[in-house]
Amino acid sequence: MKIIESAIKLMKKGYVCDYCLGRAFGNILTGKSNKERGQVIRQVLAMAFDSGENLDVDLSNFHGINFRNRKVEVEKKSCYFCNDIFEKIEEIAEKIIEKLKEYEFNTFLIGTKLSSEILQKEEEMIEEIGAEFYESLKSTLNREIGKIIEKKTNKRADRDNPDITVLVDLEKNTISLQVKSLFVYGEYQKLSRNIPQATWYCPSCRGKGCEKCKGTGLLYSTSVQMIIEKPLLRATKGKKSKIHAEGREDIDVRCLAWRPFVIEIIKPKIRSINLKEVEKKINKSRKVKVRNLKIVKDGRQLIRKIKTERSEKTYRAIVTFERVIDKKKLEELKQLNGAIIFQKTPTRVLARRSDKERKRKVIRFSYKLINKKTLELIIRASAGLYVKELITGDNGRTKPNVSEILNNTPKKILLDVIKIHRGE
Ligand SMILES: [Zn+2]
Numbered sequence: 001m002k003i004i005e006s007a008i009k010l011m012k013k014g015y016v017c018d019y020c021l022g023r024a025f026g027n028i029l030t031g032k033s034n035k036e037r038g039q040v041i042r043q044v045l046a047m048a049f050d051s052g053e054n055l056d057v058d059l060s061n062f063h064g065i066n067f068r069n070r071k072v073e074v075e076k077k078s079c080y081f082c083n084d085i086f087e088k089i090e091e092i093a094e095k096i097i098e099k100l101k102e103y104e105f106n107t108f109l110i111g112t113k114l115s116s117e118i119l120q121k122e123e124e125m126i127e128e129i130g131a132e133f134y135e136s137l138k139s140t141l142n143r144e145i146g147k148i149i150e151k152k153t154n155k156r157a158d159r160d161n162p163d164i165t166v167l168v169d170l171e172k173n174t175i176s177l178q179v180k181s182l183f184v185y186g187e188y189q190k191l192s193r194n195i196p197q198a199t200w201y202c203p204s205c206r207g208k209g210c211e212k213c214k215g216t217g218l219l220y221s222t223s224v225q226m227i228i229e230k231p232l233l234r235a236t237k238g239k240k241s242k243i244h245a246e247g248r249e250d251i252d253v254r255c256l257a258w259r260p261f262v263i264e265i266i267k268p269k270i271r272s273i274n275l276k277e278v279e280k281k282i283n284k285s286r287k288v289k290v291r292n293l294k295i296v297k298d299g300r301q302l303i304r305k306i307k308t309e310r311s312e313k314t315y316r317a318i319v320t321f322e323r324v325i326d327k328k329k330l331e332e333l334k335q336l337n338g339a340i341i342f343q344k345t346p347t348r349v350l351a352r353r354s355d356k357e358r359k360r361k362v363i364r365f366s367y368k369l370i371n372k373k374t375l376e377l378i379i380r381a382s383a384g385l386y387v388k389e390l391i392t393g394d395n396g397r398t399k400p401n402v403s404e405i406l407n408n409t410p411k412k413i414l415l416d417v418i419k420i421h422r423g424e
Pocket residue numbers: 016017018019020021079080081082083084085
């Protein structure tokens with residue numbers, strides 16, 4: 001029998017524990033644990049041995065078995081293939097449970113890293129008996145430790161999307177946790193002209209705090225992100241956050257439209273939070289308002305979707321010019337309605353972005369004279385059009401442009417995003 005021959009080959013190497021003996025044939029029969037498989041094979045071989053057959057195995061494999069016909073004293077050894085790791089899995093599971101206590105979670109996954117010595121022995125096992133029915137030590141351990149934790153915590157092991165992944169490093173003898181971020185979707189309005197969307201750290205100290213930033217670590221004292229994350233970090237006991245939004249407005253631009261975003265809370269200890277309360281707290285701010293907050297399960301996928309949405313936007317710009325506006329020229333602005341705009345990367349972002357020319361569209365353009373020097377413009381534009389440059393011309397890098405048409409220089413631009421045309 002091939003199975004018996006294979007078992008003998010393994011047992012010749014040294015003592016093989018029930019788990020390892022069983023997992024060598026782990027893909028034969030269902031409803032049996034590897035331990036049970038190992039016990040059965042060992043008993044069959046012990047019977048053959050007791051009946052007088054001579055087996056070419058390390059006799060330590062029969063330690064603890066009572067023979068009727070043979071008189072043998074056999075010593076106890078540790079498992080050649082796993083170093084008796086299975087005797088320690090209860091203890092390992094206990095340590096993991098202790099670490100997990102800090103976190104609220106529903107699902108988990110165990111991952112083990114084996115020492116190079118043990119990995120070498122895995123290779124040997126496959127060389128001896130092939131990999132046809134074999135189950136690796138790693139997956140056996142992951143499952144067995146997982147089973148203990150499931151039983152003791154009432155939480156579920158989940159391969160696909162675990163709240164916490166536990167990494168057991170058997171070489172370094174460490175246990176570490178990878179905690180899945182908590183993703184909260186929402187839509188925000190930015191009502192201030194001097195805060196960035198994401199938190200900007202001080203470039204001199206990168207957030208540590210220095211003289212330049214007066215110890216705050218920040219370039220701007222607050223941000224949309226900081227205002228939104230504050231009650232969320234408190235409620236989840238999370239470490240920090242990342243904000244992912246569909247585009248962003250410049251620091252001095254207000255966003256009166258509701259801009260979709262996902263805020264990612266890193267290493268949350270609490271996952272079930274009262275978002276109505278969070279929303280109330282955020283909305284006490286005069287600078288930022290939010291609505292429609294909800295926890296999303298597949299955050300990464302939603303972030304990808306939000307980031308690739310290329311919605312048209314409508315802006316309102318109040319533009320004050322240096323000189324009195326020439327009323328005859330005003331009519332000529334109509335050419336911008338439906339115009340294709342050729343736009344080289346704006347001078348102000350050249351340091352961060354590559355210099356190239358893009359083609360964007362002004363879908364709708366209207367204007368209203370507010371006073372002799374001031375115009376109100378309503379501009380609906382395709383995604384990615386730089387509106388300030390459409391107005392200033394950016395030294396001819398954007399064409400056509402308002403400044404050139406009016407032959408006048410804008411002195412001040414107050415810009416608001418007033419609508420994000422999602423799905424239109
Ligand atoms: Zn073993």
